[in-house]
Amino acid sequence: MVEPRMAATPSRPKRGGNPFTLSVDPSDRLIPSGARGADDGAPPPPPPPSKRGRTPPKPPKGPRKAKAGGGGGSGRRWLKRVLMWGLTLAIWVGIGVGGVVAYYAIDLPDIDRMTATTRRPSVVFHSVEGDVFAAYGDLYGEPLDLPDISPFIVQAVLATEDRRFYSHWGFDPIGLARAFYTNLRAGHMVQGGSTITQQLAKNLFLTPERNLKRKVQELLMALWLEKRFTKDQILSLYLNRVYLGSGTFGVDAAAKRYFDVSARKLELYPSAVLAGLLKAPSRYSPLNDPDASRKRTADVLQNMVNAGYIDQKTADETQVIGGSQFIRRQLPAGRYFADWVMSHLDQFGEVSGKDIVVQTTLDIGLQRKVEASLAAMMAGAGAKANASQGAVVVMSPDGAVRAMAGGKDYDDSQFNRATQGLRQPGSSFKPFVYLTAMEKGFTPDDTFEDAPIKLGNWGPGNYTGKYLGRITLRQALAESINTVAVRLVEEVGPNQVIATARRLGITSDLRNDATLALGTSEVSLVELTTAYASFANGGNGVTAYAVAQITDPAGHVLYQRSGGGFGQVITPTALARMHDMMTAVIQQGSGKAARLDRPAAGKTGTTQDYRDAWFMGFTADYVAGVWMGNDDYRVEMKKVTGGGLPAQLWKQVMVAAHKGLPVHPLPTPEVPSAEAPNAAEEFVTGAAEAGAEAVRGIGSAIDGLLKGIFGR
Numbered sequence: 001m002v003e004p005r006m007a008a009t010p011s012r013p014k015r016g017g018n019p020f021t022l023s024v025d026p027s028d029r030l031i032p033s034g035a036r037g038a039d040d041g042a043p044p045p046p047p048p049p050s051k052r053g054r055t056p057p058k059p060p061k062g063p064r065k066a067k068a069g070g071g072g073g074s075g076r077r078w079l080k081r082v083l084m085w086g087l088t089l090a091i092w093v094g095i096g097v098g099g100v101v102a103y104y105a106i107d108l109p110d111i112d113r114m115t116a117t118t119r120r121p122s123v124v125f126h127s128v129e130g131d132v133f134a135a136y137g138d139l140y141g142e143p144l145d146l147p148d149i150s151p152f153i154v155q156a157v158l159a160t161e162d163r164r165f166y167s168h169w170g171f172d173p174i175g176l177a178r179a180f181y182t183n184l185r186a187g188h189m190v191q192g193g194s195t196i197t198q199q200l201a202k203n204l205f206l207t208p209e210r211n212l213k214r215k216v217q218e219l220l221m222a223l224w225l226e227k228r229f230t231k232d233q234i235l236s237l238y239l240n241r242v243y244l245g246s247g248t249f250g251v252d253a254a255a256k257r258y259f260d261v262s263a264r265k266l267e268l269y270p271s272a273v274l275a276g277l278l279k280a281p282s283r284y285s286p287l288n289d290p291d292a293s294r295k296r297t298a299d300v301l302q303n304m305v306n307a308g309y310i311d312q313k314t315a316d317e318t319q320v321i322g323g324s325q326f327i328r329r330q331l332p333a334g335r336y337f338a339d340w341v342m343s344h345l346d347q348f349g350e351v352s353g354k355d356i357v358v359q360t361t362l363d364i365g366l367q368r369k370v371e372a373s374l375a376a377m378m379a380g381a382g383a384k385a386n387a388s389q390g391a392v393v394v395m396s397p398d399g400a401v402r403a404m405a406g407g408k409d410y411d412d413s414q415f416n417r418a419t420q421g422l423r424q425p426g427s428s429f430k431p432f433v434y435l436t437a438m439e440k441g442f443t444p445d446d447t448f449e450d451a452p453i454k455l456g457n458w459g460p461g462n463y464t465g466k467y468l469g470r471i472t473l474r475q476a477l478a479e480s481i482n483t484v485a486v487r488l489v490e491e492v493g494p495n496q497v498i499a500t501a502r503r504l505g506i507t508s509d510l511r512n513d514a515t516l517a518l519g520t521s522e523v524s525l526v527e528l529t530t531a532y533a534s535f536a537n538g539g540n541g542v543t544a545y546a547v548a549q550i551t552d553p554a555g556h557v558l559y560q561r562s563g564g565g566f567g568q569v570i571t572p573t574a575l576a577r578m579h580d581m582m583t584a585v586i587q588q589g590s591g592k593a594a595r596l597d598r599p600a601a602g603k604t605g606t607t608q609d610y611r612d613a614w615f616m617g618f619t620a621d622y623v624a625g626v627w628m629g630n631d632d633y634r635v636e637m638k639k640v641t642g643g644g645l646p647a648q649l650w651k652q653v654m655v656a657a658h659k660g661l662p663v664h665p666l667p668t669p670e671v672p673s674a675e676a677p678n679a680a681e682e683f684v685t686g687a688a689e690a691g692a693e694a695v696r697g698i699g700s701a702i703d704g705l706l707k708g709i710f711g712r
Contacts, residue, residue, distance in 0.1 A: 122247065122355045123345065125338050127364035128402075128548075132257075134338035137355075141252025141263065146236040150266040153251050156275035157239065159307035160300050162196040165235065170197040170226035171219055197222040200238040239263075244274060245281030245288075258286055268310070269322025272300040287332065294323055334367045336406035336416045341546045351550055351558050359549040361400035369656040370394060370403040377649050378408040382628065385638045385645060387613070390628045391417040392649070393529045394657060397537035397623055397667075399564065401546045402657070404526075415631075422508060422522035423627060427480045428605030428614040428642065429519035429528075431535070432501045434477055434485075434581060436492045438574040439500070444474040444581050448484045455514050460486050463606065463641070477581045478589025480604060482518055489517040503569045504531040504541060519605060528616060529625035535582065535601065536618035538667040539575045541566030572669035579666050582617075591615065593647035596654060598663040604642030611636055615646035620664035622657045626650045 122137035146154065158165055164172050172195050194202075201221035225234055244254035251274055252263040259270050266274070276284050276296035286293040301315040310318075341360065346352055370392050378390055394403040406416030415421070450468040453459060460482045467483070468475075476484035489497055497517070498510045506528070510521040530544040542565045550559035570578075582601035585591040590604040594617055602617025612629045626646040629637065640646075 121353055122553075123342060124357045124553075125334070125341070125362075126357060126359050127334070127362045127367075128360070129364055131364050133334045133362065133364050133367075134332065135247050135257070136338075136342055137247060139248050139253045139257065141240075141248070141250045141254070141256060143240050143250070144236070144252055144263060146232045146239075149236075149239055149251060149263050150271055152268045152271035153239065153263060153266055153274060154235070155304055155307075155309040156268075156272045156300050157196075157278070158235075159303040159309055160275045161199070161278060163307050165196050166231050168195060170195060170222035194218075195222065196238050197225050197234055200234060200241070201225060203238070203241050203243070242278065243281060244277045245285045267322070268301075268314075268318050269297065272297045272304070272318075276300045297323070333364060333371055334362050334404070335410045336414075336418065337362055337367070337401065337404040337546065339414065340404065340406075340416060340419050348550070348559060354558070355553050356558065357551050357553060358547055359551070361396075361402060361546050361548055362404075363402040366394065366657055367403040367405075370653055371405050373649060373652045373656070374405045375408050377645060377652075378628075381645055381648075382408075385640045386630070386635070387628045387637045387640055387645065388630045388635075389417060390626065390646075390649070391421065391525050392624065392626050392653060393418050393526050394622055394624045394653060395529060395533060395544060397533050397542075397618070397621070399530060399533055399542035399544050400548075401526075401544055402622070403653075413631075417627065417631075418525045420524070421627075422524055423612045423629065423633075424521070424607045425519040425523050425528055425614055426605035426607040426612060426642065427482070427485070427519060428603045428616045429501075429521075429523075430477060430480070430485050430517065431578065431582060431603055432504065432506070432531070433489050433492070433497050433517050434473065435504075435570065435574060435578055436497045436500045437473070437488050438577045439571060440492055440496075442473060442488075444472060444577050446473050447471060448473065448476060448487050450476065450481050450483050453483050453486055455486070455490075458515070460518060474581045474584050475589075477603070478584040480585075480590045485517040486514050489514050501531065503566075504534045505543065506531050519607070525625050525627050528614075529623055532602075532616050532618055532625065533623045534570055535575065535578060536620065536623045536667070538669050539568055539570030539572065541569035576668045579668055583666075586617065590641075590643040591617070591647050593643055594651045594654075596651065596658070598658065599666050600654070601666060602650070604647065606641040606643075609636045610638070610640055613637065613640045613644065613646045614642045615650040617650055617654070618666075619654065619658065620667055621661055622654060624650055624653055624657070626653070 120137040122135065122139040124132055124139070125134040127133050162172070164174065168174075198218050198221075201218050201224075204221075229237070240250040240252070242251075243249055244251065246254075246257050248254040248257045250263075251266075254274055254277070255261055255263040255266050255270070258273070259266065261270075273286055273293060273296075276293065276299065279296070282288060284293050284296040298319050301310070301319055304310045305312050305315045337360070341358065345356075345358075374390050374392055378387065382388070382390065389407055390405075391407065392403065392405045393401065395401045404416075404418050406418045406420070407413050447470050450462070450471050452461075452467065462482050463480065468479075468481070471481065471484065473484070473488070475481075494512045494514065494516050498512060501510060506523060508521065508523045508527065510516060526544055530542065533542050534540060545561065545564065547559070548561050549557060551557050579601055582603060583599065585603055586594050586596075586600055591602050594600070594602060594615060596619065598619055600617055600619045602615060605614030605616070606612070611633055612627065614625070614627050616625045618624070626649050628640060628646050628649075
C-alpha cells in the first residue's frame with residue numbers, strides 16, 4: 001500500500017488561515033475523492049483534460065478489475081469442492097472395504113489348525129515283488145526344513161511360481177499386473193497372480209472354490225502368515241504341504257512316489273518335474289502323461305534360466321540328458337484289484353484310520369500281461385464279435401489272487417466285472433453237477449442218453465441242435481451236452497448239487513431246479529474261480545484272498561495271514577474222475593482252443609443267445625477264469641462261445657503265468673484201493689457238514705467275498 005505523501009512546503013493558506021498548517025493534497029489521499037460513496041454529499045470532480053484535450057477512458061468496473069487480477073477465487077472454490085468430495089468418497093470407500101474385510105474375517109478358519117493336519121490315512125499296496133502298484137489316501141513325506149530340501153527344488157519352484165517371493169509382503173501387485181498383461185496378450189489364462197504365501201494360505205486353511213470371499217480371506221491369511229513367519233519358514237511350509245498328485249502332499253512324498261528318492265537328494269531334472277506339477281498335478285504327472293510332463297519340465301527349466309538360477313546351456317543339456325535318463329514308469333496296473341481290497345479294509349478295526357502298507361498277493365508282472373492281453377482281445381476279435389467287455393481272474397490253487405482285470409479299461413469304467421458282476425455261468429457250472437454224481441458213485445464211463453427231454457413246459461436242447469444217443473459222461477462233459485447234464489441233476493437231485501457248490505465256495509443264490517445244470521443262476525467270476533481251485537489243489541476248500549500282511553509305515557505288523565481253507569472237500573476218487581473228464585474238455589472237447597504244453601483241465605460256458613461266454617480252467621500251478629460279454633445284458637454277441645475267444649484268452653494268460661515253470665501233473669490224492677462207495681458217501685456227508693459250518697452265516701455273495709479277501 002502506498003503511504004500518503006506529506007507536503008514539504010506549506011500550501012497556500014486560506015483566507016484568514018494559518019500559513020504553517022500542514023495539509024494533504026487531494027491527489028495524495030488514501031481514497032481518491034472521485035471514489036467517495038454517495039454519503040460524501042458531493043459528486044466527484046470531473047477528470048482533468050489530457051494534454052491532447054481528450055477525455056481518458058473510464059477505469060474498469062470493480063468485478064472486471066478482480067477478474068483482471070487472476071480469477072483465483074472461483075478456481076480455489078472449485079478445487080476445494082473436488083477435494084471435499086474426493087475425501088468423502090475415500091472415507092466411504094474405506095468404510096466399505098473395512099466392512100467387507102470385517103464381514104469375511106468373522107468366519108476365518110482357526111489359524112491354530114495349521115499344524116494340526118487333517119487328512120485321509122494313506123494306504124499303500126505292494127505286490128509280491130515288493131513294488132508299489134497303488135496308493136490311496138493322503139501321503140505325506142518327511143517334513144523338511146528349507147536347508148534340507150534340494151536347492152534345485154527351491155529354485156525351480158521360485159522361478160516358476162513366485163520370483164519376487166523374497167521381495168513382496170504376501171501380495172504382489174507387480175506380479176499380478178504382469179500376469180494380467182500376459183494373460184491378456186495370450187487371450188486365455190497363462191499365469192496366475194497368487195503368491196506362494198497366498199497359495200500356502202489356501203492350502204492350509206481354505207477351500208479351492210473361487211469366489212470373492214475366498215480371495216479376501218486368502219489375502220488376509222497371507223498377510224497374517226507374512227507377519228507371523230519368516231520367508232524361509234513360509235517357503236518350507238509350502239513345500240512340505242503342497243499337493244503334487246497321486247495322493248502325495250509335499251515334495252518329499254512326491255519325490256519318493258515318482259522317483260524313489262528323498263527330496264534331500266533330488267537332482268535338477270526331477271526337481272523341475274515336481275515344480276511343473278504345481279500347475280496341474282494330474283495333467284503333468286509323469287505317471288499319467290510322460291509326454292506332457294516333459295514339455296512342462298522344459299518350461300520350468302526355461303523359467304530357471306530367466307530367473308538367473310541356471311544358464312541356457314545347463315537347461316538345454318539337462319533337458320536332453322535328464323529327459324533320456326528319466327525312468328518312464330509303466331502305466332498303473334492292478335487298480336481293479338486294489339479297489340476290491342480297499343473297499344473292504346474297514347473290516348479290520350485294528351488298521352482303521354491308520355497309515356498302513358498292505359502286502360498283497362498280486363503278481364504285478366502277470367497283472368500287466370493279463371491287462372494287456374484282455375485289452376488287445378477286446379479291441380480286436382472281441383470288438384468284431386460285438387463283445388465290449390471282459391474280465392479275468394488268476395489265482396494260485398490255495399486261493400491267493402495273482403491277477404485281476406475287472407474290465408478292458410479301468411480309466412473308462414471302474415466297475416469291477418470280476419467281483420461285482422453277477423452273470424449266468426452257463427455250462428461252466430456243470431462240473432458241480434458231475435462232481436456230485438461222481439461222489440454218488442458214478443464213473444466217467446457210465447452212459448446216459450443224449451436225447452430230447454421235457455420237464456413240464458421246459459425242454460433243453462444242445463448247442464449243435466443234434467443228439468448223439470447213448471454216450472459216456474466223459475464225452476457228455478467234454479462236448480457240453482445239455483440233455484445229459486439235466487438228466488444227471490435229476491438223478492442226483494438239485495439240493496445235492498447246491499450243497500456241492502456251497503462246499504467248494506459258491507455263495508451266490510442258486511436255483512433249486514433242473515435248470516441249475518445249465519448254469520442259470522448268476523455268480524461272480526471270482527467265486528467261480530475260487531470253486532475251481534479245489535479241483536486244482538487236491539480237493540481242498542479255499543477262499544480267495546488278496547492280503548498276506550498289513551504293517552504300519554515303520555514296519556510294525558498289524559495283520560498277518562495264517563492258515564485258511566476248509567480242508568478236504570472232494571474225495572480222492574471223485575477228484576480223480578473229475579480230472580479225467582475235465583482234461584477231456586481241453587484235449588478233445590469244446591475247450592481245445594485252450595490246450596497248453598502241460599496237463600490242464602477246464603470247462604467252457606455259453607449262455608442263451610450268446611450273452612455270456614466263459615472259460616474256466618486250471619493246472620497244478622494256477623487257476624484262471626475268463627468272462628466275456630456286454631454290460632447291457634440285452635446285447636448279444638456274434639456267436640461267441642466259451643470255447644472260442646474266452647478259451648483263446650485263457651490260453652494267452654496261462655502261457656504267460658507258466659513261463660519258466662517246470663511241468664507238473666495235476667495233483668490228485670492217492671486213491672485207496674479198498675475205498676468203497678459207502679465210505680465215499682460218508683466222506684461226502686462229513687465234508688458237506690464241514691463246508692456248511694464253514695460258510696454258515698454268509699447271507700450273500702458280498703459277505704463271502706469279504707471273508708475271502710482277508711482269509712478270515
